[in-house]
Amino acid sequence: MPMRGTIIHGPGDIRFEERPDPTIIEPTDAIVRTVATCVCGSDLWRYRGINEVPQPTPIGHEYVGVVEEVGSAVTSVRPGQFVVGGFLTSDNTCPLCRAGAHANCRNRTGYDGCQAELIRVQNADGTLLATPERPADDLVPGILALSDVMCTGWHAAVCADVRPGGTVVVVGDGAVGLCGVLAARELGAERIIAMSRHADRQAVARRFGATDVVAERGDAGVEAVKELTGGVGADSVLECVGTDESVAQALRSARPGGMVGWVGVPHITDIPQEHMFWKNVGLRGGPAPARAYLPDLLERVWEHRIEPGEVFDLTLPLEKVAEAYAAMDERRAIKALLRP
């Protein structure tokens, strides 16, 4: 029986279908049997018809699983190991990876759909990280979160220059924003203001370290941040949405001399420069260099110092993937975990 995987056929049209089993093509490939996968906020751009779906396309880029087979050149993982990989592959050896910019690896690739029973992982040595042993089941969601959202929240915090004792605002209460709160706490922020108007997400934000929650947006949201920061604004702002409104709100929430880390995939007309130069507010970010952060973050998860798996508030069998999309689209779930 061939494996099954998720195909997006068009807006709102997610199907779980039989597909050919992936095989080793390059000697640097690995085949991973999925233990858990999930739906990303960025997958919703196509689901909602904001990004085009020109043809039926395998979808999904987050996974943990067990190595089934490796190509002849793979040396750092072996069949039977439990592994996690980032949402883009990287060789971990090119000049950009050596500079820590793994998301821009010269040999990076995406995946042919990770919401599937089997996954072909290119650049296996430079992408996959094996756990010390097969994890207990309660560790799986936390490790899965490292394949994208926790690395992405961490990247936002690093780019926003979060420092011990600092004040941080997090714009966006999706899984990435919530992981950004957790990252800010781990990096020593003293004050963490989560922008959120959903009670369930506010609760996770609090557990992840938010000291304040602001429900307002736009002008009112900026005003509330100013009030909480003595009229000054935040040292660091994490932009985890990607719209014109959220980018402007993030820049305006920073104090003069502050820094905005942006990781929300931008769907913006332009960067509002009027909030930058004269205020000395900077902007840095992009896709997270997952492999750069994975070793440190895996250790934090493994030792239960962080529990990013709490962003998953819905677990479904993989074959119910269409329901996972619908639940996230309708905001009935923060993030859905899928198990084959």
Place this chain on the structure above:
Amino acid sequence: MPMRGTIIHGPGDIRFEERPDPTIIEPTDAIVRTVATCVCGSDLWRYRGINEVPQPTPIGHEYVGVVEEVGSAVTSVRPGQFVVGGFLTSDNTCPLCRAGAHANCRNRTGYDGCQAELIRVQNADGTLLATPERPADDLVPGILALSDVMCTGWHAAVCADVRPGGTVVVVGDGAVGLCGVLAARELGAERIIAMSRHADRQAVARRFGATDVVAERGDAGVEAVKELTGGVGADSVLECVGTDESVAQALRSARPGGMVGWVGVPHITDIPQEHMFWKNVGLRGGPAPARAYLPDLLERVWEHRIEPGEVFDLTLPLEKVAEAYAAMDERRAIKALLRP
């Protein structure tokens, strides 16, 4: 006899005129008798008619001099001391100054024209820094450079995250860009690529630490930087011009994951976001927090570890200020120093 000072009446119309002596208005004021002042690249925006001159306006914001008189609340400088101050005043006590963002001090002010014989300095305690003793004459240009261009070049390097061993590109070969080269060297950069097509400026860049000089601009300039950096681009780029072309060139010269420090006063239509997010290239900068950098930089100048005064390649009597503007406008001089 009243003092004399420089008034810009309109594009190309610089006059040295009698003006009322400045007086102490606030108890935090000081009056400084100018020892040296200079013309800034940003003064040329009005001289060239790019920025408007709605009415005759005193001009100039760079100076060193001797304190003549202080207000009753001033405690850190006293009459007779030789002082330097930044191009904006700062109180050095507000929350923004405490965060190092002196250029955005809540009580910041500009000046009523520093290309003059006497200058009123507001926020004297938080702005002026006295030298250990009256400097030898050969130190005066270097100290004067700290009132703007050296602090601004330093700010570009700090914002561009220049680190020991790093590769740096400097876009702009005006006095600020040249000081940026010097700052990059002091911050430990290993490779410093100066973009310059003027032999005199290239020579200063080399003396300041440039390891490579690239004369090309635009696409060809970006290509040359790529060739010099193994196809990767620079870790840090200093944008010291402020035009659409220079900002785009700076962003494109950075490697993925790199950082652009921008200090060229922006006269741009928009920030080209296509060179940022997906390349993980950041942008940070603005007016330099001069007072934050002054103590460190004054020490470096005082001990002759840096000689930023080399950017002055023309010295004129203050009353010849109109000729100083003309020489800089026509690029006959990098930067003109004026002595009363």
